Amino acid sequence: MNRHSRLHLEPASPIPIYLQIAEQLRHRIAAGTLLPDTELPSVRALASEHLINPNTVARAYLELEREGLLSKRRGTGTYVSTSATKLAATYRVQAVRDLLDKTIAAAAEFGLPRKQLRQLFEDRLSAAKEKSA
Amino acid sequence: MNRHSRLHLEPASPIPIYLQIAEQLRHRIAAGTLLPDTELPSVRALASEHLINPNTVARAYLELEREGLLSKRRGTGTYVSTSATKLAATYRVQAVRDLLDKTIAAAAEFGLPRKQLRQLFEDRLSAAKEKSA
DNA sequence: GCCACTGTATCGCAGTATCGATACAGTGAA
């Protein structure tokens, strides 16, 4: 089994643990840190490492399996699926697309002109740039 | 009491009733359909009209009071506050701003280049335009 | 076959949120 750097889990967070796990694995897959066909830690191994329940890990794995990022074989283990890297990227683009649609819908719904929405978008983009710099 | 067109409530919706009420009132206030200083239906009146509990209406009113859109006087009634129209508008702009920030953060977090994000934004904007046309 | 490892299914507990029933409290006109 490969060496994985520990996940960063916050039990006190309002975000459920299984979603924290899923998101961090998704991120690593998209970033190429977790390569296709890599074997993941067993649900028990990851669970005991983080002092949580194996089912909680299983639930995270299930999420990612549904997204096509992981493939599981009972009795054998859980693996990053072959096409995962590309999939994870498109999955994340889709997430951004959804957020954009939601934003645009919210703006349209109360009659914010397209021009102002564009302006706002550019504003926030610069604001984000400032912060990161 | 003024004549208000009925709210459209869906008890089966996953969105809580009190939020449905709040959102629709917010919308009417921002749109100028509900003018400042207008008296709203009493919690009991609105509740019995929609066959729900007065407390559910009260909770919606409470939300809007916190946002400064309504002002309540026990024993007297609930009124659209004087500066509500402007407030509601800024409230909604803020909502869009928050969504934009969330979107930009999501894009940045997995390294989507600004250029592509802009492209995506324009894409979705046109897509929305198509749909509305 | 045996055994130690995989993932999975079932059950129950605890925390939380929505909403209703009901009782409480303030206001103002008669």
Add this chain to the structure above:
DNA sequence: TTCACTGTATCGATACTGCGATACAGTGGC
């Protein structure tokens, strides 16, 4: 003061969610 109207506070039923304990089931090396 009285009464009919306002909003408010309290309590409980119900549903849902996250997650743990525990038992079940498949796989492969010995």
